Amino acid sequence: MKKETVALLLAGGVGSRLNILVGHRAKPAIVFGGIYRIIDFTLSTIATCGIDIVGVLTQYKPLSLMEHIDHGRPWDLFGRTRLVEILPPKTGGESYDWYKGTADAVYQNIGFIEDYSPDTVLIVSGDHIYNMDYQKVIAHHQATNADVTVCLVKVPITQAHLFGLATLGRKSRIRAWVEKPPIPKSDLASMGVYVFKSDILKKALRSAGPRKGTDFAKDILPALIRTKRVFGFVFKGYWRDVGTIEAYWSANMDMLSPDSGLDIRSWNIKTNNHAPGEIGDQPSAYVGARAHIHNSIVSRGCVINGTVEHSILSPGVHIAPGVKIVDSIIFHNTRIEDNCIVEKCVIDKNVIVEHSTHIGYGSYARNRRFPKHMTQGITIIGKRARIKKNLRIGKHCIIYPDMVVDENCRSGTTV
Numbered sequence: 001m002k003k004e005t006v007a008l009l010l011a012g013g014v015g016s017r018l019n020i021l022v023g024h025r026a027k028p029a030i031v032f033g034g035i036y037r038i039i040d041f042t043l044s045t046i047a048t049c050g051i052d053i054v055g056v057l058t059q060y061k062p063l064s065l066m067e068h069i070d071h072g073r074p075w076d077l078f079g080r081t082r083l084v085e086i087l088p089p090k091t092g093g094e095s096y097d098w099y100k101g102t103a104d105a106v107y108q109n110i111g112f113i114e115d116y117s118p119d120t121v122l123i124v125s126g127d128h129i130y131n132m133d134y135q136k137v138i139a140h141h142q143a144t145n146a147d148v149t150v151c152l153v154k155v156p157i158t159q160a161h162l163f164g165l166a167t168l169g170r171k172s173r174i175r176a177w178v179e180k181p182p183i184p185k186s187d188l189a190s191m192g193v194y195v196f197k198s199d200i201l202k203k204a205l206r207s208a209g210p211r212k213g214t215d216f217a218k219d220i221l222p223a224l225i226r227t228k229r230v231f232g233f234v235f236k237g238y239w240r241d242v243g244t245i246e247a248y249w250s251a252n253m254d255m256l257s258p259d260s261g262l263d264i265r266s267w268n269i270k271t272n273n274h275a276p277g278e279i280g281d282q283p284s285a286y287v288g289a290r291a292h293i294h295n296s297i298v299s300r301g302c303v304i305n306g307t308v309e310h311s312i313l314s315p316g317v318h319i320a321p322g323v324k325i326v327d328s329i330i331f332h333n334t335r336i337e338d339n340c341i342v343e344k345c346v347i348d349k350n351v352i353v354e355h356s357t358h359i360g361y362g363s364y365a366r367n368r369r370f371p372k373h374m375t376q377g378i379t380i381i382g383k384r385a386r387i388k389k390n391l392r393i394g395k396h397c398i399i400y401p402d403m404v405v406d407e408n409c410r411s412g413t414t415v
Helices: 016-022 039-048 063-075 102-107 110-114 134-143 198-212 216-227 245-254
Strands: 005-010 053-057 083-087 120-125 128-130 148-154 164-168 174-179 188-197 230-235 239-241 292-294 307-309 324-326 341-343 345-347 358-361 379-381 392-394
Touching (some): 005 102, 005 110, 016 245, 016 379, 039 128, 053 063, 120 134, 120 198, 134 230, 148 164, 148 216, 164 230, 174 230, 188 230, 198 216, 245 345, 341 345
Parallel strands (some): 005 053, 005 120, 053 083, 148 230, 292 307, 307 324, 324 341, 341 358, 345 379
Antiparallel strands (some): 164 188
């Protein structure tokens, strides 16, 4: 079956900087904005742009991601001529069969590309929050007769060292490229979105092979910039890499700011509402007579009898009387009992916080086990944890999944 464009969605990264949020799931499967998953943004954008053949390259803890994608049905990417296909590593008995990087993942799935004989291949990441018209990128790619087009976005120069950076020359042709330099000389960062001429991509991957060409940014692009027509496409809309706890929290909070540029309604983001426990299984939210909700997102199935301020609650969250939730993200079916205070937390699914407990209390001391993962006072509570009554849990604390905490935790503690 001939297709003009095939999309490959990279969703196999470990995402270790997201700490315990990726303990039971792949990074693209993490809850975002109450009812969505991170991968919904990329899948919705692909579907909206009319690209209807998508390969999702998975590796790390893929089960929840596979259940969520559900063969592409929620995005109308299911049928005789439309599909989403999960592409795990072609593993045998050796460790080298696992995907070793972004380029190696695509290299192992050249056969999927060849099944559709596309003119262009769109390669995207499944762990960013944004909305863009890929057809405009493809049109730019064709107009410049590019062999490769790299989507770029301006970032603060103080954060540029975290990204692959491009320097553009005449007509937006990339004349220099450097991956995560300690002293950046450009603020044009790669979005992890590439458009390739199909034959150029296949030749580059086969030439590099699995030993030399494991990553696009480090291995494939530098070589192609020297020998082929590689152009940049500068995107001017909202884009966030949510690969850290703080970036993830900030992007969620952007949903509560009308000036942030993150507007899910106008972006037409779709999700799988009918998976078990998701919004499709929930009744309407209940807000008690003495509840107070300010600038927050409250999903179906929530029961609110306390105060919720500048926070995002997923389906089935219960907030008891006397509770105050501030600047927090709370996942599905978590229960906060009477007279608790929760400040600047990310709380995973099915957590129980017993009455009169204060989370997010105390100083800003760094987490002693993961000092680089959090600096802004955020505390993370893992899936199915139970925090006993009358406790004080500090800032920058990490409570692992399934833990029962029965004593106070000063800031920076890991349990």
